[in-house]
Every structure is written in structure tokens, then in C-alpha cells.
Amino acid sequence: MASSGTYEVVERHVKDKDHKKDEDKGGFIEKVKDFIHDIGEKIEEAIGFGKPTADVAAVHIPHINLDKADIVVDVLIKNPNPVPIPLIDINYLIESDGRKLVSGLIPDAGTIHAHGEETVKIPVNLVYDDIKNTYDDIKPGSIVPYRIKVDLIVDVPVFGRLTLPLEKTGEIPIPYKPDIDLEKIKFRRFSFEETVAVLHLKVENKNDFDLGLNSLDYEVWLSDVSIGGAELSNSTKIDKNGISYIDIPITFRPKDFGSALWDMIRGKGTGYTLKGHINADTPFGAMNLPISREGGTTRLKKNKEDGGDDDDDDEE
Template sequence: MMPRYISFLICCLLIGLVQGCSSLQQVGQVMEGRKPTAQVEGIRLTGLDFDGVDLVFDVDVHNPNLFAIDLAEFDYDLQLFEQSFLKGRQSAGVNLAAQTKSRIEVPLRLGFQQLLKSYHQLRNADQASYQLDMGLGFIMPVIGNLRLPVSFAGDFPVPKIPDFSIRSLSVKRLTLNEAEVLLQLGVENPNSFSLVLQQLDYNLKLNGAAIGKGLIRQPVDIAQGGNSVLSIPLTIDLAEAGKGLYSALLGLSGIRYELNGSILASGPRELLESFKIPLEKQGHI
């Protein structure tokens, strides 16, 4: 009886293993046909300063399964003018709900010095060709880790920082105690796309004295390659600014200025939603 019982157990075990392998194989086949899909929907410029430009690639990921899956990480290789420029890997930690489409953002920072050193043609270029090769790393049930390759190519405008200059400082009213002046700030847009200056956050010094600071919401449209003027009204407390500035405002001497702050701007909706431009300017009026 004992040998027959052992033989029976072995047969049951073998049958179970065969059925188990068959089930796993079937599940694997099902999962093979239910892999997530991904597509790069576009590219946006989110930051611009004297050191570089911040780009964001929007990637839509679709999970067709009846259960949630995890996007653990992604790697990327950004190529400019058919040359690899920026490689890296970032953790994602995104849980993708069942049968839904989710958007992830891939932020990349392009430094101007490194760009110009690697690509001399960028100095006078208005457009740059690029290709982004990505690998999305998923943690999947049964089949384990899965890397999904995604590629996206196109052209993006090469952004250039607008040039600012103080056109004039007009004295509207002058007493021994205070002065009302109008500062005309010129802005030139060297880009191949239009800009909308939405607001100005500024700090102004005249002859070393802090004159004023504030936030001006005065939307100004500047066409590509065009220029415009921002008018900034100021009231100066001459008791704090000193007699030297009083004499300067009478036209007896020049005025040294320092203008710092930032301008919130936007561009074409498909590329530029909103970004800040640093404002740093010194000189004489």
C-alpha cells in the first residue's frame, strides 16, 4: 500500500506542476498582450535664465490592465543635432491605476555653456533638432520588471533671454521732500516666437539708494524680433535718498542705477506656458 500511495502523491504533484506551469504560461501570455503603452505628447519650456533652459517632456502612459501597476523609474538619452547630449536615470515612484491614462513629466536642464561648447551652430540658430530616447521601468505581476522603450523627435525653438535697457527717467514732479518719476524700461525680444510679459517684480536703486520695489501686472505683447516699453511710475522719498539724488534729478549730474528682479512671461501655448526671466541691469542715465 505504501509504494502505491507514494506513487499516487508523485503523480498528483507532477500533474499540479504541469497545470501550474500551464497556468503561469497562460497568465504570462495574457500579460504579454497587456503591456502598458506610452507616448511623448509634447515638450514645454518651463524656465529660462542666464545659465540655461529648463525643458519638460510630457509622457502619457496607459495601463490597460484590470489592476494597478508601478512605474518605478525611467532612463533617458537626449540627442541634439544627432549627437548624444544628456543621459540619465531618475526614479519615478508612480502608481498607475487600472485601465487609466496618466501623465508623467520628464524635466531636463540644458546649460548654455555646455550647449555652446558642444554645438557651435546654436549660437545663431533659431531652431534645434532633437531626439529623446526613453526607457520606462515598470514592476509587473508575474513577469516582473519590464522596460518599455519610447522615442520622440522634433525641433524646438532655441530660447534667447530678452534684452532690457532703461530708456529714460522722466521727472514728473519734484519738491524738497519727494519726487514723482516715470521710468521707461525697454525690452527687446530676440526670439523666433512672440512673448507676453505678464508681470514685473523689481527692485530699483539710484545712486546706491534703494528707491522702490514692487509688482507690476501690466501685460505687454512683444512680437518675434520686436521690442516694447514698460512704464514704471515711482515716488521717491528724497529725505532718505539724499541731496545727491535731488541734484541729479534737477539735471545737474548723471544717475547711476541698479535694476534687479524678474519678469513673468509666456509664449506660444504649445511651448511656453509660463516662465520667469531674470532681470539684472546696471548703468547710467
């Protein structure tokens, strides 16, 4: 029994000794960790590492037409660190009322210089057919609200990989081409070799935003025969969902297009086609919108002193 008691004392002593060794080992590792952490903080304080900042500086629409809008998002990134930091990925999303319009990823987006700042441009292509085919309630001519969400993923010494989330809201148009009618043609000078006339156009803006008309180019056909075209510089404002009237001059040779002119002179309507483009300023930037009218009917505008009616209207 005595030997048994001695054995128990020895065993307990060994266990206590092993436990103390484990405690010493654990304490040493913790001290090393604390030391490394302290060294890291000292280096960070001495060298001046910090988290980069970013902001959406601007949103541009450099090009817009009936098919798509090219959007450029300018993101200003500031790097306070003494070393360059890589911009690993850029994730972006454009949504309207919580519905995704377009999203994408730009990998390996560059490097931000030490103690510097960079404006990173994020190009986004917004195709209107994709939007209209997905959301029936988004109609041509309307203005829709948008929210741009951008996640910048950077790799910073000491801090590691960071995600910088950004947001910006605004509005974007879904443009619709203006409706155009050739209401009347009035002759200024007539001869078979050269005739000068004025085309009286009715232009209807079917958009929920104003159009500041700067110029218009066009070509006109009477009874499928081209009588010519031109480009007109004319500053006119067409209010949203409004109507404006424009007079444009044209010069042509009547002998080149047969009986169409004689039908007009006799008071008969003649078929016409008009195609061209309108260059206009809008709240969202410049737009070059097509105009076209096919299958319309117009007639000669006669002077009252010649016994004619000065208010002949376009016939459909």
C-alpha cells in the same frame, strides 16, 4: 567464422534496439514540451494574458529659467492582464539633431494594476550650461528641436521581460534675458518730501520667441542710491527679437539721495542701476526672467513748455 557472423548479427540487433530507445525517449520529451506549450496557450486563452501598450501622452515644461528647464514626460501604460505587472526600469534619452542632451535610468518604477492603466511621470532636468559647453552652435535665445526616446522594461507572465520603445519630438527654448534701458525719467509731481515720476523703459527681447509680459518688479538706483521700486502689472507683447517701451511709475524722496537729482535737473546725465524680473507667457509656458542694467546714464525729461528738449536719449 560462423560464430563471428552470429556475433555481428547480435551486435546489430543491440544497436538497433538502443537507437529505438533513444527515439522513444526523444519523442516523449518532445511530446511533453508540446503538452506544456498547449497547456500554456490554453491558460493564456482562458485567463486572457496579453502584451501591455504604452504611449507618450504629453510633455510638460512646468519650470524654466535662464539656467535650466524642468521637463516632465507623461507616459500612459495599459495593462490588459489579470495580474499586476512590475515596471522594472525606465531608460530615457533626449537628443537634438542626433546629439545627446541628457539621458538617465529610473529603476523599480512601480507597478501597473491588473486590467488597468497608469500615467507614469518621467522627470528630466535639462541644464543649459551643460548643453552650451558641449555644443558651441546652440546659442542663448534660440529654439532647438528635440527627440525624446523612452524604453519601458516590464515583466509579463507568459511573455516574460518585454521592452516597450517610445518616441516623441518637439521644440525647447534656450532662453536669454531681455535687455533693458532706462531712457528717461519724467517728473509728475516734485517736492523734497515726495516726488512722483515715470520711468521710460526700453525692453528688447533677444529670444526667437514672443514674450507676453504680465508683470514686472524692479528697483532703481541713481548714483548708487536706491530711489525705490515697485511691481507693475502690465500686459504687453514683445515680439521675438523685437523692442517694446514701458512706462512705470515710481515715488521717492529726493532729499534722501544727494546730488544725483540735481545733476539731472541741470541737464547732466547721472548713473543708474536697474534690477528686477519680468514674468511673461511664452509658447513654452510661463517664464520669470531677470532684468538688469548697471552703469547706464540717464537724464531728466523736460517739458517743451519749460524750454527743454523732449527727446533726450539714454547715454552710454
